[in-house]
Amino acid sequence: MIKLTILGTSGSAPTKERNLSGMALQFDGNLFLFDCGEGTQRQMFKYGLNISKLKAIFITHMHGDHVIGIAGLARTLSLYKRTAPLTIFVPHGFEENAKMLIKFDNATFTYEIIVKGVKGGNILSGDGFEIRAFALRHSVMDYGYIFKESDKWHFMKQKCKELGVKGDMFKKLEKMKQIALGKKTVRFKDVTTFELGKKIVYATDTRPSKSTVKAAEGADVLLHESTYDDAMAKLAKERMHSTSGEAAKVAKDAKVKKLILFHFSTRYKNTEELLKDAKSVFPESYLANDGMQIDI
Ligand SMILES: [Zn+2]
Ligand SMILES: [Zn+2]
Known part of the structure; x- marks a missing residue:
């Protein structure tokens, strides 16, 4: 199972109710x-995430509201005596900026x-998953x-039992795609079902784009920024x-299957207007809140 925890939903600056951007994804340990916006590590504690399980951080871009939190988080992991290496992915060309942000005081x-x-x-x-990036x-x-x-x-248990598939036949079927069983031929595709792996797409900050449409094709969940409501389309384009x-x-x-909106401008005390705009186009739209958890 995949579990998403939304750690922050505000754009540019935090508010009393909303932290800056961050999403945790748990999969198979x-x-x-x-x-990793400012304060992300505290949000992780607050919503019950074990930071020692952290395998990697993926930064979308180097605007402060998406990255400043790595400095604090890196230090806390050190206080916790982490020994496993931690990889932080950033847009190419910004590697030194990220290193400077973490090591500005020559901390060890x-x-x-x-x-x-x-x-x-x-x-x-990794085992059972892949993470890709798109512009x-x-x-x-x-x-x-x-x-x-x-x-x-x-493998469909009942079907295999009926046909007498057992023991090392499963491995053979996987490898050879068909096996002879007495006078019969058993084919791999006749005794198996196919399950499409889940897909989650994280897109912020951005104008709507064809590359996001392509990347998100058929996704189970798309998290897409929604800084403004439709009445502010001009400003959205400019910024x-x-x-x-x-x-x-x-x-x-x-x-x-599902759209989750986040990265709201601090001007919105009430985000219902944004939801109305979204639902009129795509009914399966939802507003994210800090701490929201989604099982997929
Ligand atoms: Zn932002
Ligand atoms: Zn930005």
């Missing part, structure tokens, strides 16, 4: 962090911090991330952000 750490530049495509693969459209270089669980085949209606159009075009 791994904890991945997407963006109990573990190695590896900063890697992202240029799109596959950036991390967003913002005022600085910016990458969105796709978490994709591997597709899986399952290279999206309105909620524009985010919803991306979700609709990509045929995602």
Whole structure:
């Protein structure tokens, strides 16, 4: 199972109710962090995440509201005596900026911090998953991330029993795609079901874009920024952000199952207006709140 925890939903500056951008993704004992706005580590404690499980951090872009939190988090991990290396992915060309942000005071750490530049495509693969990056459209270089669980085949227990498939026949079937069983031939595709791996896409900050539509195609969840409501479309365009209606159009075009809106301008005390705009385009739209958890 994949569990998402939304750690921050405010754009540019925090508010009393909302922290800056951050999303934790838990999968099979791994904890991945997407963006790390100021105060993210405290949000992780608050919402019950074990920071020692942190495997990697993926930064979308180097605007402060998405990255300043790595300085504090890196220090706390050291206080916790972390020894496993930690990889932080940032848009390529900004590796030194990230290192400077973490090590500005020449602090020493109990573990190695590896900063890697992202240029799109596959950036991390592991047991049962893959993480890819794709270009967003913002005022600085910016990458969105796709978490994709591997597709899986399952043997249908009853069917296998009926046909007499047992023991090492399963391995043979997987390898040979068919086996002879007495006078019969049993084919792999006749005794298995196919399960598509889940897909989660994280896109902020950005104008609506074709590359996001492509990246999010058929996703189970798309987290898309929604800095403004539709009445502020002009400002959204000028500042290279999206309105909620524009985010919803991306979700609709990509045929995602669920759209979660976040990164709201601090001007909104009430975000219901943004939801209304989005739902009129894509009914499966939801507003994120800090601490929101989604099981996929
Ligand atoms: Zn931002
Ligand atoms: Zn930004």
